[in-house]
Amino acid sequence: MAALPGRRAIGRGRRSIRAGWALRAGFAEGRERGETVPDPGAVERGATADPAGFAPEAAPRHVYVHVPFCGAKCHYCDFAVFVGPRTPWEALYLEALERELALVLAPYGGAYPFPIETLYLGGGTPTALSPAALERLFDLLERAFPRRAPGMEWTVEANPEGLVGDEGRALLRWLRGRGTTRLSIGVQTFDDAQLSALGRRHTGREAEAAVLAAREAGFVHLSLDLIYGLPGQTFEGWTADVRRAFGLPIDHLSAYALEVAEATRFGRMQAAGALPLPDDDRVVEMYAFVAAAARDAGFEPYEVSNFARPGGRSRHNLAYWNNRPYFGFGPGAHGYAFGVRTANVPSLPRYVRARTLSEFRTEVRPVGRREAIEETMFLGLRLAEGVRRDAFRRRFGVDLEDVYGPVLRRLEAEGLIVIDARGIRLPEAVRPVMNAVLAEFLFDDR
Numbered sequence: 001m002a003a004l005p006g007r008r009a010i011g012r013g014r015r016s017i018r019a020g021w022a023l024r025a026g027f028a029e030g031r032e033r034g035e036t037v038p039d040p041g042a043v044e045r046g047a048t049a050d051p052a053g054f055a056p057e058a059a060p061r062h063v064y065v066h067v068p069f070c071g072a073k074c075h076y077c078d079f080a081v082f083v084g085p086r087t088p089w090e091a092l093y094l095e096a097l098e099r100e101l102a103l104v105l106a107p108y109g110g111a112y113p114f115p116i117e118t119l120y121l122g123g124g125t126p127t128a129l130s131p132a133a134l135e136r137l138f139d140l141l142e143r144a145f146p147r148r149a150p151g152m153e154w155t156v157e158a159n160p161e162g163l164v165g166d167e168g169r170a171l172l173r174w175l176r177g178r179g180t181t182r183l184s185i186g187v188q189t190f191d192d193a194q195l196s197a198l199g200r201r202h203t204g205r206e207a208e209a210a211v212l213a214a215r216e217a218g219f220v221h222l223s224l225d226l227i228y229g230l231p232g233q234t235f236e237g238w239t240a241d242v243r244r245a246f247g248l249p250i251d252h253l254s255a256y257a258l259e260v261a262e263a264t265r266f267g268r269m270q271a272a273g274a275l276p277l278p279d280d281d282r283v284v285e286m287y288a289f290v291a292a293a294a295r296d297a298g299f300e301p302y303e304v305s306n307f308a309r310p311g312g313r314s315r316h317n318l319a320y321w322n323n324r325p326y327f328g329f330g331p332g333a334h335g336y337a338f339g340v341r342t343a344n345v346p347s348l349p350r351y352v353r354a355r356t357l358s359e360f361r362t363e364v365r366p367v368g369r370r371e372a373i374e375e376t377m378f379l380g381l382r383l384a385e386g387v388r389r390d391a392f393r394r395r396f397g398v399d400l401e402d403v404y405g406p407v408l409r410r411l412e413a414e415g416l417i418v419i420d421a422r423g424i425r426l427p428e429a430v431r432p433v434m435n436a437v438l439a440e441f442l443f444d445d446r
């Protein structure tokens with residue numbers, strides 16, 4: 001069967017960006033192509049002075065801040081995470097973040113003048129910071145981004161163990177009081193044996209208690225992360241996880257297929273033949289189950305791994321999938337601002353030593369016009385509504401059909417895409433095995 005996208009590409013929004021880059025490299029090496037290909041000439045005919053397809057004045061309205069601290073490293077995790085002592089690292093991290101913000105926002109005198117639509121504190125575990133450090137972080141961000149668009153979404157990632165008990169309740173009240181509108185809680189599974197095998201530091205009951213406490217503190221927008229395809233996980237175990245999640249007062253669920261990265265404990269176990277993963281067919285069944293259960297619970301499958309009640313979509317992650325510009329701050333953070341993709345040094349010790357912008361960055365890559373089009377297709381086709389033809393035309397000055405006409409007709413004839421007046425999208429049945437279709441949207445010669 002076709003390779004599962006989840007084994008490489010499903011993840012949080014920012015992970016899908018990173019995966020998108022990797023996907024292009026993989027596709028370009030060894031894809032099997034049909035006879036019809038995109039028309040690079042059409043791209044040039046629509047070209048403007050704006051190579052990435054959006055005007056320079058379309059300044060980012062979305063901000064991601066990476067907070068690298070965690071109590072322990074989960075066995076599957078390849079994020080930029082620091083598990084050392086809080087002192088002195090918390091203070092050094094905040095000083096470095098302040099320097100990075102000042103450097104990036106220097107053209108605006110240190111305070112970004114445009115209203116921010118979404119702010120996302122991810123990690124790591126932002127709520128693992130001490131109360132004093134959290135206070136300082138929020139102060140910093142409010143000074144750097146003083147203007148908020150009406151109804152701004154402010155998401156904070158959290159783990160269940162930090163949200164329970166008296167301290168957890170106090171933290172939840174504090175987050176609400178400081179303007180956080182949404183919590184994304186990393187649960188992964190409710191099965192205590194699985195949690196311990198993953199290296200997680202909470203139980204299934206604590207995960208449920210954390211969600212209920214967050215709801216009690218006034219959070220309406222609550223998201224849970226679950227992972228399927230875990231070592232030793234049965235289909236029945238997964239269905240129990242999904243049912244427990246939908247029994248909670250959440251309005252968003254992210255369900256990711258496990259990715260095994262080499263440089264993790266799971267990666268080493270896999271290399272040693274000691275990681276008993278369910279086979280791909282079983283993992284596809286797990287995906288089908290969560291998609292059906294989500295629909296039954298009133299959640300729309302608005303992205304390949306994400307399900308939301310009406311009004312519960314992650315607007316921040318939608319900005320990624322719609323290939324909109326965003327700032328990324330903190331160790332390991334990626335950004336895409338003014339037509340340039342950036343990646344920061346992932347190691348906290350290196351990050352805190354950085355004094356210049358080039359020392360903060362490991363990658364600074366202007367995005368060419370064709371690449372921007374490819375990325376728009378890769379990311380947009382993850383969404384249930386797909387790529388809209390009016391948005392594509394507005395951004396790139398050409399029609400989808402001008403660039404991809406023969407490709408679109410062939411894929412439609414094969415039942416691999418749906419074309420209608422709004423644009424193009426993948427049928428739901430194709431989304432779990434989407435990589436082969438995405439390869440068709442690459443240009444051969446950029």
Ligand code: SF4
Nearest residue numbers: 070073074077123124
């Ligand atoms: S809590 Fe999240 S970020 Fe921290 S180690 Fe575990 S998976 Fe990684």
